[in-house]
Amino acid sequence: MSGILEEKLREAASIGDTERVAMLLSQNVDVNSQNSVNGWTALHWAYKRGNENIIKLLNDHGANPDIKNFKGQTPNDLCPNLNTSNDTSDYGSKFIPNYLKNPPLQIDLELGNRMRKGSDFANMPITPLPVLQNDDLVLKVRVHGSSDPDFIEIEIPRWKLTYSHLMNVCCQELEILDSQVERIRKLPNTRLRKDSDVKRLRDYQALEVVIKSPLNGDKMTNCYPSISTKNQTILY
Template sequence: MHNLEESLREVACLGDLQKLKMLIGAGANLNSQNLVNGWTALHWAAKRNHVDIVSFLLDCGASSSIASYNGEMPANVSTSREVKELLLKDIQNTENDNFDKDQKLGVFEAVSHKVDDATSKSKFVPNYLRNPEFPYSESAEAFAKRLGLSNSSSSLNKLWIKRLEVIMKIKLLVVLKHQLRTSQYLYLLKLKKTLWLKCRLANSNEKDFIEIEIAHSCLKFETLVATCLSEFQIDRQKLQKIRKLPNTIIRNDRDVNRLIQYQEIEVVVDK
């Protein structure tokens, strides 16, 4: 598959989206690195500031956090702010345990500052940059034939579309996982700051509970009373007592502070 991976880097450098789709559909490894300098297809697309190629590679699952053998990541070699922002956004949305804080800091700096051309330029210049005229003026059909790919554009399209669908499903699962973790964290944070109680009216035909909440910062007996009266629209004068089920009367602030999450309580009123 070496020819496919090298060709992938070449067409990414040249900005040929049609041939890029062909190679991805044929199963080229998006994250393969050049043996000499460690650059990926995303490095070359970023270096040449091809926004559409960078965006497409990212959508297909190319990693923006792979460093070259000189420690250069794709964001470090681009001079396009739009390209850098695309790469940074991808890093922020991707869970990658191998991507350490120092590397992430380097990418952040690359977004806000223009990269020094002397430090970002690789000494290694591949043949397709020294001699770009041949064979890269060839048609997509001739390109596919030369690499031994199917010359049926419909079959190639089906291949890369299927590959893209699988990759997008994986990326969606990562995003959903992140969102789930965030929602769980926010829920636990709110739970920590709030006392939730299950409350119902005693001697009522309605036996189900409703949930009420009281902030931990104001866990007072009077707050509990006011909340219960408000929920059931009861006059204070009709209130007899508030009972912690099954049989304990809540009388003061200390009793309220001993309540646990989702404690069941009853409000008893005059008939």
């Protein structure tokens, strides 16, 4: 996870997203982490874009201005004011980070083209970054009416929060058949019906699986013989 956040920090610095940079730094992301392909840090990108606000923000959080990329360049070496005659000498002409080749979907095509050309993004619209959260949603679940009152914990990937997947996981963990399930209830009294209901669940939400018949699946029977008369059955 830390590697992903570090790459997001370099991405935010490259496109001039000051708010996103600040948010990531508040997550204690390593401000001096280097890209494994070209050795650039977030500060390299900030100097390359000439974004003074982000440069100050990174420096305030301990960015090291002496770190060199894999071509031996410090962030200051990439400053446009010092390097305008050699703008294609860096990895930009050979290596294009994935976040520049494939900009987020919310950025339109025109902005995507500007990103590839390396224009200034200090005034571009800022897209808020979603709150970071764990990859899995942890839920508590039990069978309604079971002799065992305890819950068990299950984990569901957040990208797979659908009613069908929730049903499958519950049945597997509780060792019941999906054909037995009448409904899944969010305690105390809310029935889950569709994917949007499942997506609103929060960590450690308590659920009950209500089944259609008793756990043994059989009706009670007796072992006594009987005889039938015209109007009634007499048990012995």
